[in-house]
Every structure is written in structure tokens, then in C-alpha cells.
Amino acid sequence: MKTRFDTLLGRFTMYRLTLALLVALALEAFLLSAAGLLAFTLTELAATLAVTLISTVVGTRLMALVLRLRPHTESTLITGLILFFVMFPSNTVTGLGGIAVAGLAAAASKFLLAVRGRHIFNPAAIGAVIATLLGVSAAGWWVANPYLLPLVLLGALVLLYRTGKLTLGLAFVAVSAAILIGGLVGNGLTAGAAAQLIFLSYPILFLVGFMLTEPLTLPPLRWQQLAVAVVVAVVFASQPSIGPILLGPEFALVIGNAVAFLMGQRRGVRLRYTGQRQLTPTSTELVFEPARPVRFDAGQYMELTLPHARADARGARRTFSITSAPQDTSRISFGLRTADPGSSFKKALLGLREGASITGTLVGGDFRLPGDRSVPLLLAAGGIGVTPFLSQLRDVVERGEERDVVLLYVVTAPTEIAYLAELKHLGTRVILFASADPSDDGVELPASWRYAGSGYPDADALLREIPDLCERRAYVSGSPRIIAHLRAALKQAGTKRVATDAFVGY
Known part of the structure; x- marks a missing residue:
């Protein structure tokens, strides 16, 4: 089941998946408004959505035209839809004018507040911040609604899973919820009532699922990403003020983006x-x-x-x-x-x-070998998933290290063995699973290689070929399907630690 789900998600780009979820959420909002379950009328929602989309699209295309760059339509639509859920809906000229400023600022930020083609701030968040600082509009975060919560929760979980950021999401929710619940309990609410209030009335899930996980505004390493999540959670939940300005969720995210920029490698x-x-x-x-x-x-x-x-x-x-x-x-x-x-x-x-x-x-990326050279390793690759392992094996040789490494290599056919000469030169011990014995096709395997059979190996095959498997730390790289299969087989065989390439949709 997990393999099918991973394969299904892998067919969609993050842009397309995020856009689809936002469109579904917008459709639900209109249905709820028509049923009288939202505080905003259909006219207000329609006018706000039209302005956020038009302003972001026009702003993006104008900036791209001036700078002679190609606009990214799906990214632009995502920004417009997020602003739709963030800005306070209106159908007045003044209100819509302020929302348009937020949309134009969001679009311009991708080009002007950027370093070597990578924007520093989440466009929707910085658009809302600029509109607030100019005093022309304000963020309402009306997406934090009990009726929208189930779909927001589902969308956030899908996006966090798809990006491999479930731990980041858990850290953000845990820290922000702990601070908010603590404050509400101190004001007389029970812990249960406080928890219910924050998840029904605060945009915790939308912020972390649809905005904080934006890859272009996150630092590259996992510990850095967790640190940024904690920073955003603390500012978001503490709700500090600077003068008359309350630092709402949009300010918290922008502050986190700035921290991420300082952490991450941004030199092209x-x-x-x-x-x-x-x-x-x-x-x-x-x-x-x-x-x-x-x-x-x-x-x-x-x-x-x-x-x-x-x-x-x-x-x-x-x-x-x-x-x-x-x-x-x-x-x-x-x-x-x-x-x-x-x-x-x-x-x-x-x-x-x-x-x-x-x-x-x-x-x-955090797909790196352990610093302790005495740890025995199993590198399990499916097809072209062998690429990170090639860099690691070359690095081991260049450093003159002695490591106990076995490479488990699964390919669809003997002709699909990549880097055969390099792996032979490196002297790597390889256990090969292919649809046929390479020798039958005239492919001569190095002495350190062993052909172990066809198909994906199960737990019994792994233990037969690698008797000390349970003592090894395993790393798995390849397509979502091969990662899911090998990880399950390794766990069934008794392997305690299995690291996987985090990029679903490989």
C-alpha cells in the first residue's frame, strides 16, 4: 500500500500537487460559504480570489518581462491561492486594492528579494507583511476554520510526507502548540479546551503544510530545517508586537525565512x-x-x-x-x-x-555515511539510484579509509548496470540482483561481484547473501517503489537502522 502511494505521489511535481490541494480547498470554501457556514459571502470570496490571482499573475509577468526571465505559471497560481486564504476577504474597492498590493508585492519579491534566482522569503508571507506595514490591508488567516480543518489536515500531511518533512511538521506543531496551550491554560482554560481552540482557530496546519515546507526557502540540512521550524513556531505562538504591529503568522514565517537564508548555502x-x-x-x-x-x-x-x-x-x-x-x-x-x-x-x-x-x-541533503568508520555498511541501490553511493565510495578511497562496505545492486537487466568499470576499480564488494545472469549476455563481472538471482530480494535472500546483515547500517537509494520494497525487506531481516534517499518522486 505504501509503495503504491509513494509511486502515485511520485508522478506529480510538488507544484502540481500543491496547486491541486489548494484548488480543492478553495472549492470547499465556496461550498461552505454558499451553505452559510463561513463568515464571508460568495461575493467577497470571489472578488478576493480574483484579485489575488490577477495581481500575482500580472506582477509576475511584468517582472519577468522587465528582467527577461520566464515566469512559472504554477508557482504564481500557488502564491495567489495562498494569499486568498491568508488575506482578509473583501468586496470593497479599498479592501481589494490593499489585497492587490499584497499580490503585487508577493510577485515582485520572487525577483527583487532573491539571490541568484532563489527568492529569500515565502512570496505570500512577504506580500502580506508588506501590505500590513504599508497599512493598506491585513492578514486574516481565515483558513483556520473548523469546517476547513479536515481538508487542511489532509493536505498538510500529504505535502509533509511528499517532501519528507513529517519530522519538521511534528516539531513545529509540538512547539507552537505547547506555547499556545500553556498561555491559554494560564488564562484559565483547561488543557483540552485550549488544544481544541488552537487547532480550530489558529492556522498551525496550513502554515506548516503549505508554506513552511517551501523548498526554496528552507536551508539544505535536516538539523537546520528543524531549527528554522522551531524559530517560526516560537515567534508564531508567542505573538509578539513591535509598537502597534502584531507579529502574526506571516511575520513569523518571514523571520524564519531570514534565518534559513543565513544558514543555507546560497552562493551559486x-x-x-x-x-x-x-x-x-x-x-x-x-x-x-x-x-x-x-x-x-x-x-x-x-x-x-x-x-x-x-x-x-x-x-x-x-x-x-x-x-x-x-x-x-x-x-x-x-x-x-x-x-x-x-x-x-x-x-x-x-x-x-x-x-x-x-x-x-x-x-x-543528509544522505551521508556515518562519521564512525568502524560501522559496517550496506548500500542498497535500485538502478540509477547507485549515484550517491558512487560519490561515497570514491570519497572513501580518496580519504584512504578502511570501511566494511557491501553494495546491494538491483537492476532490471544486466545492461542496466551503471558504473561497472568504476565499481570494479574501487574494489567494491557487490551483490547483484538482475533479471538474468550477466554472464549469459557476455557481461563479465569483477571477482568481487556475485550474481544472486533475479527480481527484488526478500528478507531470506538478503540474509542468505549477507549473513551479517543485522550488524550493518543500511542506506537505500532509488525509485519510490524500490526504496519501499528494500526498506521493508531489510526491516524484516532484522536491520535496525535504515536511511533512505529523501526524494520521493526520484
């Missing part, structure tokens, strides 16, 4: 394309020469930005695991599945001419 680097090579019939390695050395840990990813004509909904940014070693400062390489390029980004990437430049805008 130009990457000059030097060539590519076919790894397997369905995968390719791309190699670049960085304008300056790129600092990263083996197992991390890099976000690549490549503006291109006719960009589809997935946009001009994608993240790929780095395959080169951190010590190799003269080059940086990425392995990716290219059998069906699908996205306009991959097509543009594969069509680069030698000498062309793209931008690496972010390095991040």
Missing part, C-alpha cells in the same frame, strides 16, 4: 558543460567544470538551474545526486535516468552544447 556557481556519456540504455552521466571548487559531502545533491524556452510545469530547477568525489575539485558529475526525458528541463540538459553554462544554486 557557474558550471561549464564538458560532455556526457551513456551509462546504460536508460541512463546518462553529465560532467561539468565548476568556475570555483564546490564544497559538498559525499551523498549530497546539487540543485541545477537551467532557464530554457517552453519550460513545462516542472520549471527550470531540478536536483540530482552528485557522483564525483568531493576531493575532485576540477569536475562535478551527475548520473540521471534519461530513457524517457519527459520534462523540458531534462531535454534542455541533455541538449547542452560543450562549453555551455548552467548554474548550481544549492548543495544539500
Whole structure:
């Protein structure tokens, strides 16, 4: 069931999934208004929605035109819809004018309050902050409504799960709820009544699910993200004031964005394309020469930005695991599945001419080997999911470390074995599962490799091939389906610690 769910979510980009959930929430709001269950009329909701969408779309397209950039339609619509739920609805000229200012400010912030193509603040939050500081409008956060709560909760859980941020969400909810409940209990409410009040009347779930998890405004490492969540929760729940201005949820998120910006690596680097090579019939390695050395840990990813004509909904940014070693400062390489390029980004990437430049805008990820070199390891890869492990194995060799490592490699066919020569050179012990014995197809495996059978290995097969499996710390990388299967098999076999590549939709 989990595998099917992961595979289903993996078919949708985060933009499309978030947009769909927001549209569903907006439709429910109109139905509730028609039934008299919201404090706002259909006219107020319709006028507010029209203004937030029009102002953000117009503002984005004008800024893109001036700066000669390509606007991202889905991102723009998401900003407009979030503002619809954040700003206090109105159908007056004055009220709608203030909301339009928030929309225009939100759109402009993506271009003006940005560093190397990455905006610093959540656009909807900074739009609401600017409108408040100018005194032309105010955030109402009317999305915090008992009737909207079930869908908000469902949407927040889906987005937190899809982005691998459930722990972040739990941290934010726990800290903010503890502070708010403590304050309300101090004012005479029972703990139960206080808990009911904050979840029905405060935008805790919408803020964390639909806004705090925005990847472009989060720092790259998990501990940094948790720290930002705690900062936002403390400001949000404490509700401090500066003079006459109450620092509401939008201010809390903007403050958290600023902290995240200071934490995260925001220096972009130009990457000059030097060539590519076919790894397997369905995968390719791309190699670049960085304008300056790129600092990263083996197992991390890099976000690549490549503006291109006719960009589809997935946009001009994608993240790929780095395959080169951190010590190799003269080059940086990425392995990716290219059998069906699908996205306009991959097509543009594969069509680069030698000498062309793209931008690496972010390095991040916590998929790293333990610092203790005595810990025995199992690296389990499905197909092109071997890419982060290649960087890690190269790093081990470059450091001259002695580590007990077994690579479990699952491929659909012997021809899909990527980096065979490199893994042979590294001397890695490999347990291979493929649809057929490679020797039958004339593929000679290194002496350190063993062909163990076809299909996805179950717990019994794993224990048969790796008797000391329970003593090893396991890392799993690949598609959502292979990650779910191998993780379950490893747990069933008795493996206590299993780390997985966090990117659902691999």
C-alpha cells in the first residue's frame, strides 16, 4: 500500500500537487460559504480570489518581462491561492486594492528579494507583511476554520510526507502548540479546551503544510530545517508586537525565512558543460567544470538551474545526486535516468552544447555515511539510484579509509548496470540482483561481484547473501517503489537502522 502511494505521489511535481490541494480547498470554501457556514459571502470570496490571482499573475509577468526571465505559471497560481486564504476577504474597492498590493508585492519579491534566482522569503508571507506595514490591508488567516480543518489536515500531511518533512511538521506543531496551550491554560482554560481552540482557530496546519515546507526557502540540512521550524513556531505562538504591529503568522514565517537564508548555502556557481556519456540504455552521466571548487559531502545533491524556452510545469530547477568525489575539485558529475526525458528541463540538459553554462544554486541533503568508520555498511541501490553511493565510495578511497562496505545492486537487466568499470576499480564488494545472469549476455563481472538471482530480494535472500546483515547500517537509494520494497525487506531481516534517499518522486 505504501509503495503504491509513494509511486502515485511520485508522478506529480510538488507544484502540481500543491496547486491541486489548494484548488480543492478553495472549492470547499465556496461550498461552505454558499451553505452559510463561513463568515464571508460568495461575493467577497470571489472578488478576493480574483484579485489575488490577477495581481500575482500580472506582477509576475511584468517582472519577468522587465528582467527577461520566464515566469512559472504554477508557482504564481500557488502564491495567489495562498494569499486568498491568508488575506482578509473583501468586496470593497479599498479592501481589494490593499489585497492587490499584497499580490503585487508577493510577485515582485520572487525577483527583487532573491539571490541568484532563489527568492529569500515565502512570496505570500512577504506580500502580506508588506501590505500590513504599508497599512493598506491585513492578514486574516481565515483558513483556520473548523469546517476547513479536515481538508487542511489532509493536505498538510500529504505535502509533509511528499517532501519528507513529517519530522519538521511534528516539531513545529509540538512547539507552537505547547506555547499556545500553556498561555491559554494560564488564562484559565483547561488543557483540552485550549488544544481544541488552537487547532480550530489558529492556522498551525496550513502554515506548516503549505508554506513552511517551501523548498526554496528552507536551508539544505535536516538539523537546520528543524531549527528554522522551531524559530517560526516560537515567534508564531508567542505573538509578539513591535509598537502597534502584531507579529502574526506571516511575520513569523518571514523571520524564519531570514534565518534559513543565513544558514543555507546560497552562493551559486557557474558550471561549464564538458560532455556526457551513456551509462546504460536508460541512463546518462553529465560532467561539468565548476568556475570555483564546490564544497559538498559525499551523498549530497546539487540543485541545477537551467532557464530554457517552453519550460513545462516542472520549471527550470531540478536536483540530482552528485557522483564525483568531493576531493575532485576540477569536475562535478551527475548520473540521471534519461530513457524517457519527459520534462523540458531534462531535454534542455541533455541538449547542452560543450562549453555551455548552467548554474548550481544549492548543495544539500543528509544522505551521508556515518562519521564512525568502524560501522559496517550496506548500500542498497535500485538502478540509477547507485549515484550517491558512487560519490561515497570514491570519497572513501580518496580519504584512504578502511570501511566494511557491501553494495546491494538491483537492476532490471544486466545492461542496466551503471558504473561497472568504476565499481570494479574501487574494489567494491557487490551483490547483484538482475533479471538474468550477466554472464549469459557476455557481461563479465569483477571477482568481487556475485550474481544472486533475479527480481527484488526478500528478507531470506538478503540474509542468505549477507549473513551479517543485522550488524550493518543500511542506506537505500532509488525509485519510490524500490526504496519501499528494500526498506521493508531489510526491516524484516532484522536491520535496525535504515536511511533512505529523501526524494520521493526520484
